[in-house]
Amino acid sequence: MRFKGRTALVSGGAGAIGRAIALRFADEGANVAILDINADAVGKLVDEIRSRGVLAHGSVVDVRDYAAVKACVDAAAEALGGIDIVVNAAGGSARKRMDLFERIDISVVDDVVDINLRGTLYVIHAALPHLIRKNYGKIINISSIIAIGGKAKCVDYAAAKGGIIAATRSLAIELGRHNINVNALSPGQVQRPDEMPADPVAFAHRHSLMNRICTQEDVAHAVMFLASSDADYMTGQNYVIDGGRSLGLRGDS
Template sequence: MKLANQVAIVTGGGGAIGRAIGRQLAEEGATVVLFDLFKDGAEQAAAEINALGKGRAVPCVANVSVYADTCAAVDKVVQDFGRIDILVNCAGGSARDKMRVYHEQTMEVVNWMLGANLFGPLHCIHAVSKHMVKAKSGRIINITSIVALNGKPACTEYAAAKGAIIAASKCLAMELGPHNITVNCVAPGLVERRELTPQLEANLAYRHSCVNRACRQDDIANMVRFLALPESDYITGQNIAVDGGRSLGLKGDDVRKIPDL
């Protein structure tokens, strides 16, 4: 197990992608602290990971969009475990039920989206990176989106936040590289959260990828896992799309209207 004795923070650890990332890091032997706004989700995810008998998962209720809350949670991790080796900023999301074209969007939603998807990661990086600099080692991995690369209607504030994180990650890679800290981004395509029936998967694969299946949570977690391992220590400042080729043309966002089944 290549991450034995290492400590990882995964924000949004109670969500579908966050818990897949936490599980894969734990499978490599890491102690994974799952930050989440919701206690039940964090505890459930930690229990599922611990039941596998590899690594260790610990739930932690934290609102990363509030800097003081973030600092308190990070300080608790250092107090309990003495180190932070990996930070995965996964909290946030596009809030699909709140998506609107920008001129019809409310500023409450805009501010919420920026808080979760931009300020949340920046808060965590600011709180964690000083510990990594002191240790002269670390991995920071930010979950972004292909929407930040190619755009999409009704996603202006989301794209703005994710695009800003990509830009910030390039600057941070330059600043933190001399301290043996890498900073990278993983940009998912559409990750389906429903049960994938054969008919639904065929529909999603046709609309949203260039390969014959839909994107799964583990597809994203696989890349995060790689970026946390020693084999990736010469990769930094990159935004890696994991989308089945969707960003080659944002397949599915064209004039064809195929209803979800």
């Protein structure tokens, strides 16, 4: 129960990765605040977190709306006695609207940059007064290996996730004096229950040296480490969780 007495706020908390992170925090004794746009999923997750014997607070919010984000973060802090840990898991690519940059509709670019980069900055800005007041905090921002290596039809997503890494470094420089650690995590291809490949074995072989696809739990494990006292001297870093994918081509392929 290494997070007993702490409160973790997770944006995108009802999504696949965010949910895994939120439940791990609850299992480790933390009270959990959820920010997500999906009202039904937020309600169900709050009930599930409470069933684990900790406090939970859920807010339905679009992270692109700063005034709403600020109100929800303040409400969560009031309900749960403050905020100690912030995890930014809200985000996503354009998926079915993805295209080469020369052809993509600029509204798609706006959507992707807003939800990933602007949303992350909004949540951090809203939460900072609560962390600074305690002279303690852990901020973990979910980026992507696409921000490092790039990918066709993902210019908007790569730019937004790259911006998260850059912001992480600058925030670490600013916030060290407040005893606040700021780090980023860049997962590779993460398995989604609604998007299983036709041939999972072949897919895993192409996307990882570990012969499996990254899971939400893999990301949650790394978040728990960075949020814990074991990572007290680590800040301003981007940690890659991709099973070796970013190392390049396999020697046996």
